[in-house]
Amino acid sequence: MDLDPDNPKHITTEVVGPLTDTLQLADTITWNTLANNIPKDLHWQTILLTLTIATGIWLVRKGHGSKGVDGRERRASLLQFLLPRDIYTHESARVDVWLWIFERLLHPFWAVALLATVGPATEQSVISALQWAFGDTPALQVNYGWMLLYSLVMLLCYDFVFYVTHYTMHRVPALWALHKIHHSAEVLTPMTRSREHFVVGPIWATGGAISYGLVGGVFAYLFEGNITAATLLNIGFFSLLFGFNGSFRHYHVQFHYPAWLSKWLHSPVMHHIHHSYLEKHWDTNFAAVTSIWDRMFNTLYIPEKDEYTPWGIGPETQGEYRSFWQNTAGPFRDWYNMINSKSSPQAGAVSSQPEQEK
Ligand SMILES: [Zn+2]
Numbered sequence: 001m002d003l004d005p006d007n008p009k010h011i012t013t014e015v016v017g018p019l020t021d022t023l024q025l026a027d028t029i030t031w032n033t034l035a036n037n038i039p040k041d042l043h044w045q046t047i048l049l050t051l052t053i054a055t056g057i058w059l060v061r062k063g064h065g066s067k068g069v070d071g072r073e074r075r076a077s078l079l080q081f082l083l084p085r086d087i088y089t090h091e092s093a094r095v096d097v098w099l100w101i102f103e104r105l106l107h108p109f110w111a112v113a114l115l116a117t118v119g120p121a122t123e124q125s126v127i128s129a130l131q132w133a134f135g136d137t138p139a140l141q142v143n144y145g146w147m148l149l150y151s152l153v154m155l156l157c158y159d160f161v162f163y164v165t166h167y168t169m170h171r172v173p174a175l176w177a178l179h180k181i182h183h184s185a186e187v188l189t190p191m192t193r194s195r196e197h198f199v200v201g202p203i204w205a206t207g208g209a210i211s212y213g214l215v216g217g218v219f220a221y222l223f224e225g226n227i228t229a230a231t232l233l234n235i236g237f238f239s240l241l242f243g244f245n246g247s248f249r250h251y252h253v254q255f256h257y258p259a260w261l262s263k264w265l266h267s268p269v270m271h272h273i274h275h276s277y278l279e280k281h282w283d284t285n286f287a288a289v290t291s292i293w294d295r296m297f298n299t300l301y302i303p304e305k306d307e308y309t310p311w312g313i314g315p316e317t318q319g320e321y322r323s324f325w326q327n328t329a330g331p332f333r334d335w336y337n338m339i340n341s342k343s344s345p346q347a348g349a350v351s352s353q354p355e356q357e358k
């Protein structure tokens with residue numbers, strides 16, 4: 001028998017025992033799970049961008065421009081400005097993380113099923129409706145201009161659905177009981193963006209899937225399914241322009257836009273207002289990216305420089321929404337009280353104080 005060096009039989013293969021194999025697999029799964037679930041705001045590129053912008057504000061404003069736990073502007077050294085100890089050691093910041101972990105653990109149970117059904121079903125219904133109304137697809141030719149328009153319409157539609165969903169969550173008591181958990185944050189950190197009650201995830205996801213499905217359906221009909229969103233450097237064109245806004249909205253540093261621009265785009269500091277429990281700030285600045293919908297429905301609030309914004313749900317009820325368990329159980333207790341007060345108005349009037357909307 002010839003000894004052929006190219007014969008694979010003669011190459012020593014690495015033998016991996018079952019235990020090592022299992023551990024390696026577990027390792028891969030853990031890392032993949034972590035990598036897939038780390039909030040966008042904690043990706044190093046986003047953190048770097050946030051810190052760079054914040055440093056710029058610190059330099060321009062000579063140490064001014066960030067807020068403390070009390071929601072008041074204060075002067076700070078660069079380190080305290082970027083990463084203030086009082087904010088990041090606050091119980092609220094810790095609870096942000098626990099609520100996020102809990103939500104993520106439950107995420108797989110609904111996300112795939114929901115996204116695989118709602119988005120495509122919306123898209124297909126729109127296409128069928130357009131075919132029924134206008135006949136066959138006009139099969140337009142795609143160019144970068146159309147792709148830009150597609151991205152822009154997608155952004156506006158997403159922002160509108162976000163606005164309506166968010167507005168409804170504030171105005172319908174049973175939904176406010178859930179969304180209140182986002183607002184019970186007493187300090188703002190980039191993790192606060194992901195702070196939600198675990199029941200809320202599917203509601204936001206349904207809104208997103210419907211908005212993308214609607215626009216996707218219209219453009220798929222016009223371009224015979226050939227359209228894709230415009231990208232720049234492989235990133236969605238508008239995500240590139242507005243992506244940083246999302247993480248900065250829940251950062252304690254005030255990032256203002258000039259007044260004229262704030263009428264069109266939400267500056268990050270406008271979300272500080274949304275999280276304030278002062279009455280004049282209630283039910284304002286609902287949208288995610290643009291100011292168009294807030295302006296149209298009269299809920300736009302452009303803050304003054306260094307405007308005081310105490311965060312949370314207010315001293316009267318804040319004590320009931322501090323710990324992880326309080327925030328997780330709170331909505332169920334609220335619902336229970338709502339049902340009880342409906343079935344016996346007398347008992348309800350005594351047991352539950354009318355909730356302040358914000
Ligand atoms: Zn809200």
Ligand SMILES: [Zn+2]
Nearest residue numbers: 182193271275
């Ligand atoms: Zn928020």
